[in-house]
Amino acid sequence: MDSRALRGETKDVSSGGAQLWLPECLSLLTRVEVLMQIEGADFEELAEVVGVGVRQTNGRYRHSVRWLELSTQARAALSQVIPTV
Secondary structure, X not given: OOOOOOOOEEEOOOOOEEEEEEOOOOOOOOEEEEEEEEOOEEEEEEEEEEEEEEEOOOOOEEEEEEEXXXXXXXXXXXXXXXXXX
C-alpha cells in the first residue's frame, strides 16, 4: 500500500463521503485515509475513491470518496456540521 501523504482540500463532507481536491490523480477504488478537523474535532477515516474529475485550473483533481466505515469519533465530528449523523 502506498503511504504517501497528499495535502488538499475537502468539500461537501457528508455522512456518506466527501469531495477531495488533490494535486495528484488517484485511481478509482484507491483507499485513502482522510484526516481533517471539523469545528475543532479530529476526524480520521478510511475512504474509497468512487469518482475522479479532470484536472482543474487550480492544478487539482476532484475525487469523490465514500467512507468505508464511520467510527464513533468520526460521527461525533460530523455531527458538528451535519445534525442528522
